[in-house]
Amino acid sequence: MSWLYLGIAVIFEIAVAISAGNAKGFTKIGWTIATLLSGAIATYFLSLALLTFDVGVGYAIWTSVAGVGIAILGALFFGQGLNWKKALGIALVIGGVVGLRLSGAA
Template sequence: MLSWIYLGIAVIFEITVAISAGNAQGFTKPGWTAATLISGAIATFFLSLALLEFDVGVGYSIWTSTAGVGIVILGAIFFNEKLNGKKLFGIALVIGGVIGLRMSGAA
């Protein structure tokens, strides 16, 4: 159970990496650059803790895919990015994949 908490924390910080990197403008903005690097380190740390119990492939796949979905959703909410039918279909496929990985019993 603790591995899922670690993975959730890693996902939150991975989403923070993406948002920070987008605002760092090629690492020309020091504050956003620092936020990108620090949140990346924290995300990787918690992922490594989660991978003590998850199979590496399963844990990493769940981490990247759920973070990706979170980034798409937050982009639509906060950055006026379009959320169309194709993106929603893609999100549904990712969620199905995560459920399939979870059902594999790898953690």
């Protein structure tokens, strides 16, 4: 169940980044509310996942997977470039997450 909670937390963390990018320095009220709400939901589900995960491992997986998701969505939907250097970075992050998983974390 902790992996499900962590997955939900990742999805809402990605929503935080997308919302914050569109909030324009918190001048757009709808996007600001979406940022704050999705941040609260992401944190809530992360806290549930951390009942099982070691805090360092759970947090590292949460931020890493969300970062990869944001980078990929940015390239696919927001016209943000994805060159070989970024792709290599994403691959290294994924490798790190796999390594954490293989360490027996939760």
